[in-house]
Amino acid sequence: MQLEAKDVGFRYGDGPWLFQRVNVMLEPGEIVGITGPSGRGKTTFCRILAGFESPVEGTVHVNGAPLPKSGYHPVQMVLQHPEKATNPRWKMHKVLNEGYQPDKELLDLLGIEQEWLTRWPHELSGGELQRFCVARALGPNTRFLIADEMTTMLDANTQAQIWHAIMSIAKQREMGILVVTHESKLMQRLCHRVIDFNEFD
Template identity: 75%
Template sequence: MQLEAHSLSFRYGKNPWLFKNVEFSVEPGEVVGLVGPSGFGKTTFCRILAGYEQPVEGSVTLGGNPLPVKGYHPVQLVFQHPERAVNPRWKMNKILNEAWKPDKELLDTLGIEQEWLARWPGELSGGELQRFCVARALGPETRFLIADEMTTMLDAVTQAQIWHAVLEIARQREMGIIVVSHEAKLVERLCDRVVELGRRL
């Protein structure tokens, strides 16, 4: 099932177009890098693919069908700042199991320790929280994962740990990954193909 964006355009209200007529597609199992200077709408583009925003023009399809409006979204997005993506009033255990119950094997692959499950988000570091956000996004119905600067705030060791786990899981499940990052060397290391998003496409 291919994820496709057909002549996608977006702008806020009457502001200038953030991007216009973008064509983009990812195959299952493919790792695609999405790069471009800051302020060119990469994050908004990802948010549209993952159903957080509606495009002003154009459409997104998965295997030829429009994306579901309700229910679990098959394209999941992991953000740059994990501390904002978790409810500070919930313990990690509840956060992890919000939509589905990740098994022990997945937690081990991602390096999530049992002892962390009983903690509050404020008691974990960004790297630890981000592992939870990744686990949470890897539900059985996830076909594509978008990593929007997912490891930008993390140190190299944690970054390598998380990416090794994600690539491993993606390979097993034939899941496609879209990597948004400013770090050229990371994109080079991870991706099969790199797409540049600029204002003039």
């Protein structure tokens, strides 16, 4: 199963193009990094891959077929700010079970404690919240994970634990990962290849 963006371009209305002619292929089990300055449209491109935005031009396919309009999406995205991705009116067990019900093995791997399940989002730290967002994204039907500055705001220990869990699961499932980050050391450690978003203008 492949995730392919072909000649993808995006702009708001009649404004300038954020990017054009983006061609990216992500294979199962492959880890690809995306780098480039802020404001170049990296997050918008990720949102297109995850089905949150539609491209102005070009196409996105998973295994040769258009992205699904309903059901569990095979491309899941984890954002930099977990508080923006969680409903403040839901306790964490409901947040976690929004798409599927993760097993205890995954929760343990991510360091999610059982007592956190009955808390509200505001009662958790950013690192604790992000663990839930990652767990929610790692459903059994996830084939590709997009990590958009996912651990930038977290301490080194939390970063290491989250990435260890993701890499372990990705290896087991042959899951492709797209990593967006400004951290060059993280790119070097994780990625098989890196795409410079400055190329797409």
